[in-house]
Amino acid sequence: MITLSPEGIRTDRLALLPLQVEHADEMAAVLSDPGLHTFTGGMPDTPQALRVRYERLVAGSPRPGESWCNWAIQLRSAACLTGYVQATVTADDRGASAEIAWVVGALWQRRGIATEATRGLVGWLRTHPVHTVVAHIHPDHKASAAIATAVGLTPTEQWHDGEIRWQLTIS
Numbered sequence: 001m002i003t004l005s006p007e008g009i010r011t012d013r014l015a016l017l018p019l020q021v022e023h024a025d026e027m028a029a030v031l032s033d034p035g036l037h038t039f040t041g042g043m044p045d046t047p048q049a050l051r052v053r054y055e056r057l058v059a060g061s062p063r064p065g066e067s068w069c070n071w072a073i074q075l076r077s078a079a080c081l082t083g084y085v086q087a088t089v090t091a092d093d094r095g096a097s098a099e100i101a102w103v104v105g106a107l108w109q110r111r112g113i114a115t116e117a118t119r120g121l122v123g124w125l126r127t128h129p130v131h132t133v134v135a136h137i138h139p140d141h142k143a144s145a146a147i148a149t150a151v152g153l154t155p156t157e158q159w160h161d162g163e164i165r166w167q168l169t170i171s
């Protein structure tokens with residue numbers, strides 16, 4: 001059964017760093033804008049709550065065959081964290097499928113960071129036996145639809161919790 005662990009990923013401007021508990025304090029500031037939750041619900045975490053959350057994420061999924069892969073996005077030129085990308089990878093009899101998501105802090109938006117990071121993530125998934133990449137996106141979320149399109153996902157007819165399932169079939 002396939003299990004994946006996040007590895008460092010480098011793109012033109014970014015380093016995707018496998019998430020560590022030590023990222024929590026800097027990331028809590030990056031993610032402090034309530035506007036980030038417009039389409040996904042919830043509220044920004046305090047540094048302490050984020051640390052607890054990251055401890056759980058880094059420990060990994062308790063479900064056999066499920067891998068939690070999380071990266072902090074670093075803009076290399078500024079040596080700053082700017083957001084995160086994630087993939088929940090589920091093994092099956094054909095390899096694995098990956099559900100992905102992306103978040104970039106308000107200060108860093110509209111610079112192509114989410115698109116570049118997500119492209120790096122999907123490129124990394126392609127180097128593993130992942131046959132399907134999925135994202136769930138609110139129908140009004142234009143920015144995420146643009147990101148999904150840019151990295152090769154297309155919308156399906158399927159909905160889940162008020163969001164449209166987007167999909168990329170690799171093989």
Ligand SMILES: CC(C)(COP(=O)(O)OP(=O)(O)OC[C@H]1O[C@@H](n2cnc3c(N)ncnc32)[C@H](O)[C@@H]1OP(=O)(O)O)[C@@H](O)C(=O)NCCC(=O)NCCS
Nearest residue numbers: 036039101102103104109110111112113114115143144146
């Ligand atoms: C969605 C999000 C990740 C975009 O981050 P970003 O780094 O600003 O995205 P990019 O700069 O790569 O831009 C991606 C596309 O969205 C467009 N875009 C970005 N912000 C936008 C906005 N507020 N309104 C409309 N379009 C927007 C860009 O123009 C670009 O489109 P283009 O390639 O056609 O020019 C960021 O707004 C975010 O984290 N939002 C909250 C969390 C969230 O909803 N995540 C999605 C979970 S799946």
